[in-house]
Amino acid sequence: xDPVERAHSVTIRDVARAAQVSPATVSRVMNRRSTVDVxxxxxxxxxxxxxxxxxxxxxxxxxxxxxxxVSILVPDLGNPMFQSVLRGISRxxxxxxxxxxxxxxxxxxxxxxFLAQETRLRTDGLVLCxxxxxxxxxxxxxxxxxxxxxxxxxVEGLLAPTVAVDYAAGIRALVAHLAGLGHRHVAYLSGPMxxxxxxxxxxxxxxxAEGRFELTVLECGxxxxxxxxxxxxxxxxxxxxxxxxxDLVALGALGKFHAIGVSVPDQVSVVGFDDIAFARYASxxxxxxxxxxxxxxxxxxxRLSAVLRGEEPPADVCFTPRLEVRQSTARNPx
Amino acid sequence: xDPVERAHSVTIRDVARAAQVSPATVSRVMNRRSTVDVxxxxxxxxxxxxxxxxxxxxxxxxxxxxxxxVSILVPDLGNPMFQSVLRGISRxxxxxxxxxxxxxxxxxxxxxxFLAQETRLRTDGLVLCxxxxxxxxxxxxxxxxxxxxxxxxxVEGLLAPTVAVDYAAGIRALVAHLAGLGHRHVAYLSGPMxxxxxxxxxxxxxxxAEGRFELTVLECGxxxxxxxxxxxxxxxxxxxxxxxxxDLVALGALGKFHAIGVSVPDQVSVVGFDDIAFARYASxxxxxxxxxxxxxxxxxxxRLSAVLRGEEPPADVCFTPRLEVRQSTARNPx
DNA sequence: CCATATGCGGAAAGCGGTTTCAGCGGTGCG
DNA sequence: CGCACCGCTGAAACCGCTTTCCGCATATGG
Numbered sequence: 001x002d003p004v005e006r007a008h009s010v011t012i013r014d015v016a017r018a019a020q021v022s023p024a025t026v027s028r029v030m031n032r033r034s035t036v037d038v039x040x041x042x043x044x045x046x047x048x049x050x051x052x053x054x055x056x057x058x059x060x061x062x063x064x065x066x067x068x069x070v071s072i073l074v075p076d077l078g079n080p081m082f083q084s085v086l087r088g089i090s091r092x093x094x095x096x097x098x099x100x101x102x103x104x105x106x107x108x109x110x111x112x113x114f115l116a117q118e119t120r121l122r123t124d125g126l127v128l129c130x131x132x133x134x135x136x137x138x139x140x141x142x143x144x145x146x147x148x149x150x151x152x153x154x155v156e157g158l159l160a161p162t163v164a165v166d167y168a169a170g171i172r173a174l175v176a177h178l179a180g181l182g183h184r185h186v187a188y189l190s191g192p193m194x195x196x197x198x199x200x201x202x203x204x205x206x207x208x209a210e211g212r213f214e215l216t217v218l219e220c221g222x223x224x225x226x227x228x229x230x231x232x233x234x235x236x237x238x239x240x241x242x243x244x245x246x247d248l249v250a251l252g253a254l255g256k257f258h259a260i261g262v263s264v265p266d267q268v269s270v271v272g273f274d275d276i277a278f279a280r281y282a283s284x285x286x287x288x289x290x291x292x293x294x295x296x297x298x299x300x301x302x303r304l305s306a307v308l309r310g311e312e313p314p315a316d317v318c319f320t321p322r323l324e325v326r327q328s329t330a331r332n333p334x
Numbered sequence: 335x336d337p338v339e340r341a342h343s344v345t346i347r348d349v350a351r352a353a354q355v356s357p358a359t360v361s362r363v364m365n366r367r368s369t370v371d372v373x374x375x376x377x378x379x380x381x382x383x384x385x386x387x388x389x390x391x392x393x394x395x396x397x398x399x400x401x402x403x404v405s406i407l408v409p410d411l412g413n414p415m416f417q418s419v420l421r422g423i424s425r426x427x428x429x430x431x432x433x434x435x436x437x438x439x440x441x442x443x444x445x446x447x448f449l450a451q452e453t454r455l456r457t458d459g460l461v462l463c464x465x466x467x468x469x470x471x472x473x474x475x476x477x478x479x480x481x482x483x484x485x486x487x488x489v490e491g492l493l494a495p496t497v498a499v500d501y502a503a504g505i506r507a508l509v510a511h512l513a514g515l516g517h518r519h520v521a522y523l524s525g526p527m528x529x530x531x532x533x534x535x536x537x538x539x540x541x542x543a544e545g546r547f548e549l550t551v552l553e554c555g556x557x558x559x560x561x562x563x564x565x566x567x568x569x570x571x572x573x574x575x576x577x578x579x580x581d582l583v584a585l586g587a588l589g590k591f592h593a594i595g596v597s598v599p600d601q602v603s604v605v606g607f608d609d610i611a612f613a614r615y616a617s618x619x620x621x622x623x624x625x626x627x628x629x630x631x632x633x634x635x636x637r638l639s640a641v642l643r644g645e646e647p648p649a650d651v652c653f654t655p656r657l658e659v660r661q662s663t664a665r666n667p668x
Numbered sequence: 669c670c671a672t673a674t675g676c677g678g679a680a681a682g683c684g685g686t687t688t689c690a691g692c693g694g695t696g697c698g
Numbered sequence: 699c700g701c702a703c704c705g706c707t708g709a710a711a712c713c714g715c716t717t718t719c720c721g722c723a724t725a726t727g728g
Contacts, residue, residue, distance in 0.1 A: 011683090012685060013685095021707080022707070024709080025707060025708075027686055028687095028706095035706075036707085037706065037707085040706090054478075056684050058395040058396045058401060059396055059684035059685040061395075061396075061713095062396050062715090063685045078417065090411065090438055091438075101433055101435050102420075102424070103433065104421065119433060121390075121391050122392075224615060228615070254615065254617070255614065255617070258619075278612050278616075280589065281558060281562070281585050281586060281588065282589075282616060282617070283588070283589070283617050285593075345713095345714055346715060356678045358680095358715095358717080359676090362676095362717095369675080370677080371677085374676090390714055392714080393683090395683095396684065396685085397715045398683085670727105671726100671728085672725105672728100673726070674723100675722100675725095676722090677720105678722105681718080682717085683717105685712105686713085687712085687713105688710090688712095690707105690710105691706105691708085692707085693704105694703100694704085694705090694706105695702105695703085695705100697700100697701090698701090
């Protein structure tokens with residue numbers, strides 16, 4: 001009764017009382033369920049409006065067994081690549097009335113399983129974006145994560161819908177490009193060592209560089225600063241071309257070269273991965289392997305959405321990235 | 335009973351039954367509330383573990399009247415500025431066990447009130463980031479949004495905790511810098527016309543440019559592409575310096591100039607706002623007004639957190655941005 | 669040794685909705 | 699005119715968990 005103590009929101013019962021109907025009827029009106037007498041409906045609408053009633057999403061969630069929320073877990077919210085995927089999902093999900101809960105694992109693979117489970121518990125489904133955990137861990141976790149979809153990662157034996165990118169093809173295109181420009185020594189600025197996608201790129205790189213050029217691998221990281229810091233180390237190896245783990249790293253290297261007066265691509269070529277928006281606006285414009293980022297998110301949502309509706313999700317998709325040759329690569333000057 | 339039909343998750347009752355205790359006791363054990371006999375506790379723990387029990391966040395939310403979720407509404411998830419703020423909030427909130435629900439209004443001021451309310455309904459609190467709506471609208475909405483905090487925007491007469499940036503000071507520093515370099519004609523690439531912050535910058539710009547240089551305003555936008563597209567238009571006005579609405583716009587212009595062979599800063603100076611990470615890595619490195627982005631998010635969380643705990647939030651804070659002079663500005667060549 | 673304080677655990681009442689089910693009056697048809 | 703059916707509404711169960719309240723058993727003090 002105490003108005004101070006009960007600052008709480010107005011409930012369906014309050015509306016029912018005001019409109020002199022039962023809560024059931026209010027619920028029906030609010031949800032346009034079975035037909036309700038037009039006069040009653042009007043009374044309910046009016047009561048709801050004048051009381052400023054809004055149904056509690058939490059209570060609805062409990063009653064309906066559905067929250068209209070989905071989670072997405074990314075390794076680094078600071079990476080435009082994941083931001084784009086997030087945008088893609090967020091936009092597509094929004095159209096169907098779903099909202100998105102974001103969790104950032106801050107590139108800490110060990111935290112990932114816990115975070116994934118924790119965030120999943122709060123929503124109806126989950127999108128795992130470039131998970132850094134091991135296959136084994138994901139397989140064990142799968143049961144508790146369902147329904148979920150996997151983005152940017154294929155896990156053998158996992159039944160979850162997957163939206164992936166054929167990075168191997170991207171690597172091969174990159175290698176062919178650099179070899180074609182006459183480069184005989186290439187440095188790879190490696191991503192987080194724990195990252196599976198880094199491992200894959202590394203394997204493919206080794207395999208396809210074989211016989212074409214010498215490959216030097218330098219531990220680096222996944223962010224701007226890492227690339228910036230590693231750039232001159234890479235140059236020191238004598239490499240004439242540098243492959244960044246992703247665009248962030250490549251752009252970081254670009255920045256460093258500019259700062260120390262090393263000309264790209266005249267003295268050294270630089271390439272990245274992802275084709276984030278800034279790759280096109282950097283100077284020189286970054287040659288990179290273009291991944292359809294928003295489409296990745298969009299496709300991920302299509303699959304999650306289907307599963308949530310109890311339907312069969314579309315078949316797994318694997319985008320073949322496109323080599324985007326711009327200005328940061330040129331013929332080997334030596 | 336049918337295992338197919340009841341694929342549903344295991345509830346607290348299942349655990350209670352398995353451990354031969356009441357649901358109340360299970361709850362107590364799970365929440366380490368009042369002391370429970372160690373033997374019983376063990377039984378419960380074990381039952382929970384073996385059944386793979388995890389309490390339903392939704393049910394907890396309803397029962398406790400608290401979701402441990404907060405919302406954040408941003409005008410453009412694609413803007414690194416907001417991503418940083420989001421990171422700041424997300425990180426700070428995470429420490430206290432809160433997760434973040436993100437909503438992107440896609441620079442559509444008219445949608446904002448609806449989205450704000452909608453997203454607020456699902457959580458315990460809201461962070462409104464650079465809202466584009468009018469003061470009036472926000473004032474009317476305030477009651478239904480509480481508790482919330484305002485970032486990057488001050489609204490007269492609004493009691494909500496506010497974390498702001500003194501853009502006027504930034505503008506003045508910028509104007510002084512450009513005037514000091516001898517620029518007599520400056521073009522402003524205006525942000526979304528509906529945006530309040532754009533309006534403010536415009537006003538301050540007009541006021542402080544008075545008597546120092548001629549100011550031409552061009553409608554532009556808030557994104558990369560907008561800046562890219564507007565760059566040569568700006569050059570066409572005869573301006574020797576260009577102020578972008580934000581870094582995205584400025585970097586877009588930089589990209590265009592590079593593409594068409596206009597040298598920055600030799601032929602034209604370019605400055606932006608925010609100091610997103612890429613500003614430092616662009617070439618030439620962008621002169622800009624640096625806003626402490628993650629700190630903005632962090633401070634916002636401190637205030638929201640206090641209100642959620644029922645405490646008095648810290649006083650409003652207003653960061654004074656710092657002019658970050660880099661390489662994209664130089665003396666007027668004419 | 670009895671009365672009172674103390675602590676632990678279960679029953680039950682919510683939290684704020686949705687949904688099933690049954691009752692009610694009214695209509696159509698035989 | 700009576701019966702079956704139909705559409706609309708309210709009562710009540712339920713979603714899964716928390717928390718108050720109460721009873722019981724044991725420890726404690728007089």
